Amino acid sequence: MRKISDSTVRRLALYLRFLEQSAAQNLATISSAELAQRGGTTSAQVRKDLSFFGSFGKRGLGYSVPELSARIREILGLKRTHRVVLVGAGKMGGALLHYRGFRQHGFDVVAVYDKDPKKIGTRSNGLMVRDVRQLEADLRKEPTDIAILVTPAEAAQEVTDRLIRAGVKAILNFAPVPLAVPSDVAVQSVNMALELETLSYALANR
């Protein structure tokens, strides 16, 4: 398949949000202009993004809300739920475990790992924290291809290596370091201090 840009993929996910809202309001159709407005982009951009994958609209009418939702969910691989493991049972890990948005969007956190013996065995949101050394054995029994990494910086690469050995193919990284991974593994990093620094730049240059 033709290479699709990361920004196109992110916008598709955004469009899907608006489509879900529109569905909740029982709207049957939506135009590229309406989708664009809510996503802070242009109607041409919306149509171009969709055109990479097919032509889903009706000229003169717009897009069928349920049909376009289904198509985008298919494109993004969201027609099934995804099992997710979380590594790092600190404050941040615990907060993410309670975040309802994951489950709502089809991402099931099925296990939590840590290496601190004080945390292993404790319960959080219905899950018992397991020893990170069990990771490979557990995933051999129940393959899982998405992990959320919420360890301190020092442990991040080591845990990443372990996750990859266990067959994980996608990592959402909250540790403030870049991860080295083979090219068939996808990583999305969220670096919170970095986000604040870009805001600092914006403030300094008004």
Added chain:
Amino acid sequence: MRKISDSTVRRLALYLRFLEQSAAQNLATISSAELAQRGGTTSAQVRKDLSFFGSFGKRGLGYSVPELSARIREILGLKRTHRVVLVGAGKMGGALLHYRGFRQHGFDVVAVYDKDPKKIGTRSNGLMVRDVRQLEADLRKEPTDIAILVTPAEAAQEVTDRLIRAGVKAILNFAPVPLAVPSDVAVQSVNMALELETLSYALANR
């Protein structure tokens, strides 16, 4: 000043991380190639990024680590500490409050707000949770231009409007909705379910 792209600014913040690590190892100079490698980019990209702001290197030698650090900190507006207010004292807000990376990089969370009377008055990491309705009055006394927004989706826009009225000029948004803000206010959004969806796309298209 010439418009600098968001990706350039993010990379500068990344370079700064590596420079800090290099400084900790007492390295005196660093080449664009070394900076590039750690940041997952190319030496030409590093030099181009820096060239928008001046010429900081020595040909044949590279860049002085302390000098380049200082320059980037200046460019990003990081030569002073920034006061930050946090709105939303839920699990996620609490986790962010304990995140040491903010303070380490010069961002001081000075107050936490919530609208839930059950949370107001409780203490978290040395800060008492205040009523969000005090926001305007508090910021009038102590102006603060960065806010971290960690409310549920429903409250996000209302709180944003309040923050803007209180003079906040930059918002790090963890609520899963786009925020409408005037053009002189900067927003960086972190949408965790969206990040997982881009990973799902990557998994579906290997």
Added chain:
DNA sequence: GTTTGTGAAACGATTCACAGCT
């Protein structure tokens, strides 16, 4: 000899604008 700084070239993403359906 090494590495920067930077125009020029290549590439990629966005916007334009309009023909083609409904």
Added chain:
DNA sequence: AGCTGTGAATCGTTTCACAAAC
């Protein structure tokens, strides 16, 4: 008449490649 789908034009970013500085 209204809105999509899409080539063509535009705009912005990245990469190339080399002269200049050390």
